[in-house]
């Protein structure tokens with residue numbers, strides 16, 4: 299019997315209409331990926347240039363944008379980011395584009411080779427073209443829903459060890475992600491709205507566009523969510539560039555409206571920084 303599950307119909311209701319306060323213009327480029335790395339780099343460069351041409355000051359690329367999202371492709375497309383230059387043409391392009399266009403780029407992620415290990419790594423470049431942060435995905439994506447989706451990033455990738463915060467304080471959580479046709483309709487928007495509402499900050503996600511001929515079919519739907527969990531901008535699953543404005547002053551307003559941070563019960567529960575704790579104990 300055919301499944302009655304229709305991913306498109308399983309989505310939550312459409313975006314809330316909120317006033318758009320002017321501040322940072324952010325853009326999510328949503329490119330589709332092929333096995334041709336040079337083509338993927340040229341394609342991403344063009345999307346970044348188009349977004350900057352439309353006024354974006356911050357551009358976010360999707361997860362694994364220089365390679366197909368597959369365990370066979372990760373080793374083939376991996377780059378030695380620390381060595382840079384010819385050893386990492388993808389991040390060299392991001393650095394050059396950030397500097398030339400005077401924008402910040404959150405470079406989605408690419409497979410990174412470091413010694414005999416591979417990581418799923420996101421690089422952030424500032425307007426001066428300098429690397430501001432390098433984040434290795436900590437929670438690898440392993441899923442096994444027989445008949446729907448089975449994918450084990452842990453087959454080829456190693457998990458990163460550290461959270462990454464760029465600048466001081468987080469006002470925007472950026473998730474370059476490649477959810478699929480099962481987790482996409484169920485979790486993609488739900489998780490980003492939940493994290494935005496929990497923490498009263500902005501959440502931006504950027505997915506590869508959907509390619510139904512690929513071995514892993516991405517959900518798409520790159521989105522920007524505001525500090526009340528409201529969807530400020532989103533798209534469907536085709537390749538596109540979404541531009542939206544981020545007014546960081548809205549965070550303070552929402553935290554005053556609904557003072558969740560002040561109501562935290564540190565006497566009952568706390569976040570523990572295990573690395574710091576260990577460094578003090580040892």
Ligand SMILES: NC(=O)CC(=O)C(=O)O
Pocket residue numbers: 361438439475476477478481482485
């Ligand atoms: N690539 C991913 O990390 C996908 C993911 O997390 C999902 O739930 O789908």
